[in-house]
Amino acid sequence: MTKANSYFRLWSPGRSTWCNQEVAGVMRRQHAIERLFPPTWNRDGEELRTDVELVPEPDNEHDPNAIAVHVDGTPVGYVPAEVAPLWVRTIRRISDSDCTAITSGRIYLYERDDWSDWSASRPTKKTSIRFDILLPENPDDAIPLNDPPALPHTMLPKGGIVQVTKEADYFDTLFEHVPESGYGLLYATLHRDVVTTARSSRAVVAVHIDGAKIGELTPAMSAKFLPMIDHLDTRGLVPACWADITGSTVAAEVRIDAVKAHEISDSVLDGPPTVVPSLLPEVVTTWWYDVTTPRQHRRTNVAVGR
Structure with a gap:
């Protein structure tokens, strides 16, 4: 898959209800996430708000609907498995338009007491992560x-x-x-x-x-x-x-x-004009915007009227 050349922000003027979705698999990428914070981050708890990139993974061996969450190009987790099927068409449409979907993210990093070692006289400190991204309840409200x-x-x-x-x-x-x-x-x-x-x-x-x-x-x-x-x-x-x-x-x-x-x-x-990239028309395809297939080799099917 070629690298997208522009960003498309999932955005609603505010009428739709936004829901926080906790990013899955973040503890497996703890070191990558900690590097987003300063070395002297507050161990009692520190929050970072940042844009996140949503990248489809149609060749993911565990879930063809998988949508990876990246920060500055680094994978840090996944959209929850129960939410990804609702969003896969929208995110693949954006990706197929040579854009990367972005939305707002909030990472909360903190240390807590770990008593897993019963022989210890005092707890050790263990880093924990809470990572939320903002998504409208209805993907149609983002495009x-x-x-x-x-x-x-x-x-x-x-x-x-x-x-x-x-x-x-x-x-x-x-x-x-x-x-x-x-x-x-x-x-x-x-x-x-x-x-x-x-x-x-x-x-x-x-x-x-x-x-x-x-x-x-x-x-x-x-x-x-x-x-x-x-x-x-x-x-x-x-x-x-x-x-x-x-x-x-x-x-x-x-x-x-x-x-x-x-x-x-x-x-x-x-300053220079800020423009929003155009997206390809929404279509019904057997590929579900399979971005692993070069565009020139995909079949053209019926466009969805809006």
Whole structure:
């Protein structure tokens, strides 16, 4: 398997319930995990928060659904065996798109008394590890329904949920994005727009999905985003962000999750654009995204509509 050339973060704007999954097999890799901590780590207990990589192992002799957990390229454990079958298609889809799936991890390292030697007058110290990773309960809540924007753009960091307004005025367009489950993630872009009434005109932020307007932010909220939108426009960039949609056949609502102008860093405003890689379409295959088979030799089967 070739090394992935980019990362894809499993990400939800927050509506789905996140569940901590304890990484399996960490004690067998204790030394590798201890090397992630400083030599003087607090023996009473010290926590490390870090990104972790999820790497499928379709040739694993014990479990073809195995998903290894890596930190900085070093294997440190596995997604629990009871959870891996739920995630194997999603992780292999990302891997098959020449990306590595990443999510947040939390490692807690501590020493405890070990009384296993009954002849000893005092206990020895034994290192223990608690290693959790964050995964949505539903893998579909971690992958957007649409492709990243085609326009030159930069992805805004998460900064808080903001409700989009006037979706009802654009429901004919928005309805196309409502998934069968009624909930899903989307890429959105933010644009300066002018709303004119009989008495006045005002600038607002228009929210677009796949190039079409699906709503706008309130004037007060727009004022918190417009300076950032205008600055990026001078660089030929459109700000993109994550959004989620909840809806039915008769109505839908959208929320975005992005930093506001006073929260964004200069490294995002003036640095190189941050873009999210495109994923291959989800397909039903007999290989289940078997990444050991070169892509050019795989059969093309029916794409799953979203």
